[in-house]
Amino acid sequence: MKFFCESTELADAVLKAAKALPVKKQMPILEGIKFRAEGDKLTVLASDLELSIQKVIKADIKIEGEAVISGRFIADFVKKLNNDTVEINVNDNKMTIAYEDNKVTLQCLNADEYPPILMFDEEKGLEIKGKELKDMIEKVIFCAATDDSRPIYKGCNIEAGDGTVTAVALNGVRLGYHKKEIELNGKSLNFIAPSRSLSEAAKLIDNPEDIVEIILQKNNVQFNLGGTKIISRLIDGKYIDYKKIVPSEYSVEVTADKKQLEEAIERATLILREEKSDIIKLEIKEKVIEITSKSELGNIKETVTAGIKGKDLIIAFNAKFLIDMLRNIDDEYIKLYFINSTSPCVIKPVEGDEYLYLILPMKIAA
Amino acid sequence: MKFFCESTELADAVLKAAKALPVKKQMPILEGIKFRAEGDKLTVLASDLELSIQKVIKADIKIEGEAVISGRFIADFVKKLNNDTVEINVNDNKMTIAYEDNKVTLQCLNADEYPPILMFDEEKGLEIKGKELKDMIEKVIFCAATDDSRPIYKGCNIEAGDGTVTAVALNGVRLGYHKKEIELNGKSLNFIAPSRSLSEAAKLIDNPEDIVEIILQKNNVQFNLGGTKIISRLIDGKYIDYKKIVPSEYSVEVTADKKQLEEAIERATLILREEKSDIIKLEIKEKVIEITSKSELGNIKETVTAGIKGKDLIIAFNAKFLIDMLRNIDDEYIKLYFINSTSPCVIKPVEGDEYLYLILPMKIAA
Structure with a gap:
């Protein structure tokens, strides 16, 4: 194998592919990035067998061929190259750059x-x-599980058709849902992909104006972004019927300033810095949400004015999960819906149904 | 104790003082930040007994007094406050904010x-x-030891008098020296302070145009920066006579482009990513410095054109130490001086003597 290419293009391809290098120990060969020189194209590929990323760039190819070299090294190395042409040669199982x-x-x-x-x-x-896909993925993906509990909890369900795209991720404690009205090219699809794969795909959308092509085939989903192809294994099985999880009736409806609520909860968690759990208590009463937290250090009481419809309520949450959700909402005001202290809380926009977050409460210590 | 103050001023004072909170486990009381309300001033103080930082701010004091509260909590907490007045009250050993x-x-x-x-x-x-002091400290301090080898190696020597200020830090392997011609107010001083104390003092100089006042007394040095006072214990003993360590004659003189040399060494270290030592070899010969490194992954040969006076030489260094020095030099070109492969290398400006770095070579494997 022998070819010349531009160092900036090589760097871009290697760094994109490197996102698919295995995070955990895998077959040693997968620690490598594969180069294939053919025609006037260089293909750069990495994979952990679940997620594979490949980028094709132009190259002046003198001798066609394939080679695999240490992925971590080459990713570090290309970052340090100056803007220039590089010559790559493989001989006797040695690559010279x-x-x-x-x-x-x-x-x-x-x-x-x-x-x-x-x-x-x-x-x-x-x-x-690209912008729409990236936004939807990023706003729900954090609700997926990161541990090895249930495979389905580690995935995200994307459904598209009839001018609507929805993305849902959930685990046993929280759920994130986003919906967009988007003009589609007459196609439809429905799949569950691992959250890591979708997260990497979202990150690789450099230019939000670009069009992403999504192809489903057998057990795989492929995203085409210009010269970059991202392919991921799908998660088998039927997705959880999340519509059944979301209550249809509520007894308390709260309208609150999103930023005020987020900041108040953030401050309330500070006193929990040395605690194992991030439990905060919300007391919903006439015109205010009172947020309290306590630990050996002391206690905090935050008061957020809000529009309240319904009866008074005391409910406790894992503050971290609540903050994750609030951080991913861009609206100035939000609505929170409650039933009682043991039923889920649902967060929705004041108008419309572009998103929905659901979080299970924690038990309140007597 | 009871007072009102502005949250932004409180935050600034607490975050500055917090830099002196103990890094290692110490007496539990030192984990606290001390507030003293007196007259129309609030004093905020933290200390690890070696380094103490205190900031005084204006406050509307209703009841004078003192209190100590968890430093880590209050530092996190004040960052999250909105711009407003806060009321602080101490009663029954409980502080209410x-x-x-x-x-x-x-x-x-x-x-x-x-x-x-x-x-x-x-x-x-x-x-x-402030600018001059900050610059000198930051450009030599990384040469001090961070381990517990010899106390003197953990210090930095500052000497001022006759319109000249010098800063020197060294350990068994490298030395950094900076000198500035500065108008002084007729005073002179000479002290050795722990590198951590000087580093924190340098970081606290927000406004480079500000004047810093340095006071020596008994075993302490104090830096006054507006309302902030930084006091540090000194390191006892006589500083190492570093002038004796620097050779006075050389057999090889090299003039090189600083950035080219730095980048070449950085690339050469990449192949060492899985090695324990960062050893690189410099081969100085007609018109070039050849930098080579090797590991199980492969080898790199970098060539930097340079002006060479003297005989050919092969010498090896810890690349990390060499990069640290080069990163702290702002000049476009530098001079490197060598004697032989077992004697120190000295780096100086092409003109003048504002700085000098010295690094010991490593043994070259046969």
Whole structure:
């Protein structure tokens, strides 16, 4: 293998692919990034078998071929290159990268050991504006589980069709839902992908105006973003019927200033810094939400004025989960709905139904 | 104790004092920040007994008194306050902070246990522009030891008099020296302070145009920066005669582009990412410095063109130490001086003698 390419393009491709390098220990070959030189294109690929990312760039190819080299090294290395042409040569299982008057020689991994990664090339998929997809994913993904509890809790459900796209993520304690009215190119789809894969896909949308193409095939979903392809295994099974989890009737409706509420809860958690749990208590009464927290250090009482409809209520939450939700809301005012101190709280916009967050309360110590 | 003050001023004072909170476990009372309300002033103080920082702000004091409360909590808390007046009240060993419609109640520590911290109030000291002091400290302090090897290695020597100020820090392997011609107010001084104390003092110089007053007394040095006073214990003993360490004659003189050299060394270290030592080899020969490094991953050869006077030389260094020095040099070109592969390398400006760095070489594996 021998080719010349621009260092900035090489850096961009390597750094994008590197996002799919395994986070946990995997087969040693997957620690590598794979280069394939063919025609006038260089393909740069990394994978942890669940998530694979590939970017194709232009290259002046003298000898076609394939090589795999240490992913972490090459990712660090390309960041430090100056803007210039680099020459890459593979011989005797050694890769030489020549740049300016300098040269690095690397031991290659065995390219034959690299597992085949299937990418869809021709298929025409559903098209969606990068900005919309990125926004939806980022605003629900934090509700997915990060531990190994139930596989379905680690996923995010995306459903598109009839001019509507919805994204949902949930675990046993909280749920995030977003909906957008978007012009779609007549296609529809419905899949559950691991939250890590979607999160990396969202991060790779550099230009929010770009169109992302989504292709579903067998157990995989592929996102095409210009020259970058992201493919992820899907999570098997039927998604949880989240509509059944969301109560349809409430006994208390609160309208609050989002920023005031968020800041008050943030301050209330400070006293819990040395505690194991982040439990705060909300007391909803005439015209105010009183937020209290206590620990060995002392106690905090925050008062947020609010519009209240319904009876008084005392309810407790994990403050961290509540803050996560509030941080992901851009509205100035929000509505909070309650039933009683043991039923979920639901957060929605004052108008419309673009988003919905649900959080289970915690037991209040007697 | 009872007083009113502005939350922004309180936050500034608490966050400045908090820099002196103990880094390692100490007497429990020192985990607290001490408030003293007296006359129309609130004094906020923290100390780890070696370093103490105190800031005085205006306050509307209703009842004078003293209180000590958890430093880490109050530092986090004041960051989250909105711009407003706060009311602080101490009663029954409980501090209440009221802000807007909110209230935090904190368990106080026992103020009587707080050790007496001496600050000099009246003394007139040496005056130096904040910018100059900050710059000198930051450019040598990284050469001091951070481990517990020899106490003197953990210090930095500052000497001022006759219109010249010098700062020196060194450990067994490297030395940093800076000198500035500065108009002084007729005073002179010479002291060795712990590098942590000087580093915190440098960071607290917000406004580089401000004048810093330095006062020496017994075993302490005090820096006055407006309403902030920083006092540090000195390190006993005579400083190392660093002039004796710096060779007076050299056999090789190299003139190099600082940025090119720094970038080349940075790239060369990348291949060492999984190695324990950061050893790189410099080969100085006709018109170039060749920098090489190798590990199991492969090897890198970087070539930097340079002006060379003297014989060829091969010498090895800890790359990290060399990079630290280069990063702290603002000049476009520098001079490097060598004797042989076992003697120290000295880095100086092309003209003048504003700074000098010295680094010991490493043994080259046969």
